[in-house]
Amino acid sequence: MQYLLLLYAREDGWNALSQAEKERGMAAYTAYTEALRNAGVLAGSNRLQPISAATTVQVVDGKTQVLDGPYADTKEQLGGYYMIDVPDLDAAIAWAARCPGAGHGIVEVRPVWAK
Numbered sequence: 487m488q489y490l491l492l493l494y495a496r497e498d499g500w501n502a503l504s505q506a507e508k509e510r511g512m513a514a515y516t517a518y519t520e521a522l523r524n525a526g527v528l529a530g531s532n533r534l535q536p537i538s539a540a541t542t543v544q545v546v547d548g549k550t551q552v553l554d555g556p557y558a559d560t561k562e563q564l565g566g567y568y569m570i571d572v573p574d575l576d577a578a579i580a581w582a583a584r585c586p587g588a589g590h591g592i593v594e595v596r597p598v599w600a601k
Contacts, residue, residue, distance in 0.1 A: 488529060488571050488598040489578035494562040495591030497536060514586040522570060522581065529569040537563050562591055569598070 503511065522528035540556040556563065568585070572578050575597070582593040 487574065487578075487600070488569060489575070490596045490598055491568040491570060491578070491582050491585060492564055492594040492596060493566045493568075493585065493587040493591060494560075494594065495565055495587060496561065497563045497565065499590065511586065518584060518586055519568075521584070522568065527570045527572050527577075527581065529571045531566070531568040533566040534564060565591075 500508065500511075519528070519531060522531075537556045540554075542553045542555060542557050544551045544553075566587075568581075570578060570581055572581065575595070578595050578597075582588060582595050585593050587593050
């Protein structure tokens with residue numbers, strides 16, 4: 487079954503890190519991605535551009551409304567995702583707990599509708 491691991495964190499947190507902390511963070515994500523790949527469960531992943539690049543689209547009374555920015559103004563922002571294919575929710579939670587994002591933000595686990 488496929489699960490989407492949604493990674494939320496404070497977008498400004500990265501800029502507050504020292505160069506050495508950024509390098510350790512990138513190494514942690516690289517190792518995590520490689521572990522997912524080696525386990526054969528990685529179906530896709532990517533980082534997202536900053537929320538300043540987001541556009542929200544809504545249709546109200548048949549008229550399209552386009553707003554700059556994300557849908558919700560929150561403390562943490564959606565910064566990336568991993569799509570994994572694992573046997574069950576327990577396995578998805580175990581992978582989410584291993585994600586570096588769980589240590590400095592939140593990893594939301596969402597099942598994907600089966601085709």
